[in-house]
Amino acid sequence: MVALLVVGAMGLTLWALTRQSQALEQLRQVQVEHLMASTRLMQQADLLDNESAMLAAARTQAERRAAWVALTDRITWVNKLLDDLKLPPADAALAGELANRIGQIQETGRALSAAVGQRIDEPADGEAAQAVARLQKDNENATAVLSTQLGLVAANSRRLLAEQSSQLAQDVDAHRRTTMAVGLLLLLAVIAAALWFNRVVVRRVLTLKRMVDEGAVAPQALAVGAPDEISSLAQTVGSYVARIQAHEREMNRANEELAFLADHDLLTQLPNRRFFERRAMRRVAQPGGPLWVLMGDIDHFKQINDQHGHAIGDQALVHVAGLLRANLREGEALARFGGEEFVAVIPAQTAEAVYSVVERVRAAIAATPMALPDGGQLGMSISFGLAPIAAPPAAQAGDAAAPRRALDIALRAADDALYVAKRCGRNRVQLAPPGAASAAAAPAVQGEVLEI
Incomplete structure (x- = not known):
């Protein structure tokens, strides 16, 4: 004008x-x-x-x-x-x-x-x-x-x-x-008016835009005297930005929670079966030392539920999950496989080495009873089955399904070994017999108790 x-x-x-x-x-x-x-x-x-x-x-x-x-x-x-x-x-x-x-x-x-x-x-x-x-x-x-x-x-x-x-x-x-x-x-x-307009309007609007981009609107930083339309706009924009940021934080927390729930068991906070399989297949596909599948099942868990109720049964699952997490290393892919079953992938060079690790875990669970609400204690034990994961042959290096087949074979072998441990008296560690993990279509193997 x-x-x-x-x-x-x-x-x-x-x-x-x-x-x-x-x-x-x-x-x-x-x-x-x-x-x-x-x-x-x-x-x-x-x-x-x-x-x-x-x-x-x-x-x-x-x-x-x-x-x-x-x-x-x-x-x-x-x-x-x-x-x-x-x-x-x-x-x-x-x-x-x-x-x-x-x-x-x-x-x-x-x-x-x-x-x-x-x-x-x-x-x-x-x-x-x-x-x-x-x-x-x-x-x-x-x-x-x-x-x-x-x-x-x-x-x-x-x-x-x-x-x-x-x-x-x-x-x-x-x-x-x-x-x-x-x-x-x-x-x-005109020059004075342009300078005034630049100072009072343009620079403040650009500053407001920068504040909005940075997500930190400070209306007091835009004041040039008495409150005016730009100061009011800054206050309004600041309130909207704060509300948007609060909504974003809530959405991020909700997304993180949903992502966690998608890959973890809500009760024990351990990774679930789907997350375990993805992580285990990546471990199998990577070059490295021998890997073993550990499958564990709480002994007499049905009796615990029947005698003490499902609430105590849930506490028993949380108790065992905590002991497993405390006695296994961070990178051993521990997960709740379903029901009262737990699974893990353990790197070890020999059967004796992996057996020693799992036996220590079994002994810790057997030696640590769970406190009951009435002041009593509930002793528990767990049976484990162990099976090696056979590395995919070199001819299958380009086959994306090869790690999955190797993991499935090892899981079946570990489950068979767990069955043997249950049949032989529970509260023990059972190794799958040699060759069980390499037979892709073999039926369940009845192994022997390894005495060390």
Whole structure:
């Protein structure tokens, strides 16, 4: 808006300057026309004397009439040029004298024409010749005075027009300087307004945008004095950003919880079967040392549920899961496989080494009873089945399903070994017999108890 006002003001000023320049040019044109009219008027006045002389020198009536017509035409032309000169009101007296002088010349010329006619008709009349000489002299004097007066008129006209032209030129120059000064002030005003707008509006809006992008809107950082629309906008945006961030945190927590629940057992907080299978297949597909599948099942879990209730049964599952987590290493892929069954993948070089690890876990569970709500204790035991995971043959290196088949075979072998442990008295660790994990389609294997 300020820029439009400035442009409009400068446009009007330039228009006024243009009009003044045009007026100055018109005045100069009038001055030239006045000078030309004054010059022609003086020339015609000088020719009046010649016309009078020709009239006085006429020898025949025809010459006299022709000279009189020429003198009359010259007087008419002088009157017209005098009218075109348009003398100012201040020269009204001079204009009257000029008109009287021209009228006098015309009357003297008429008398001269009559005297010349009489002289032509009566050549011997000496008085007629004297009258012609006297009238011619009077006409010469009147013409000389007229020329002097016309010269004065021309000089006055030139002086007056020169003064007017000079004054108008000074006015135009003064207006031009004023316009330039006003234009400069307006330009400075526009620059100041732009700087103010940049400080009060643009920079604050950009700062608000940066705050929104960073997620930390501080309305007090945008204050420039009294609260205004931008400060109010910042407060509103800040409240919206805070609410959006709170919703995002809630959604992130909910998504994390959903992701955790999708891969973990809600009761024991251990990974579930699906997560275990994905993680175990990645371990099988990676090069490394021998891997073993451990499958455990809480002994007499149905009796615990029947005697103490399902709530105590759930506590028993949590108790055993905690002991398993405490006695197995972080990277051994422990999970709840389903019901009261647990599973893990354990790296070990030999059967004796893995057996030693699992036996330590079994002993810890058997030696750690669970406290009951009534103050009593509930002793528990667990049976384990162990089976090696056969590494996929080199010929199956590009087969994406090979790790899955190897894991399934090992799980079946470990489950068979667990069955043997249950049949042999429970609370024990049972290794699958050699070759059980390499038979892809073999039925359940009845292993022997390994005594170490």
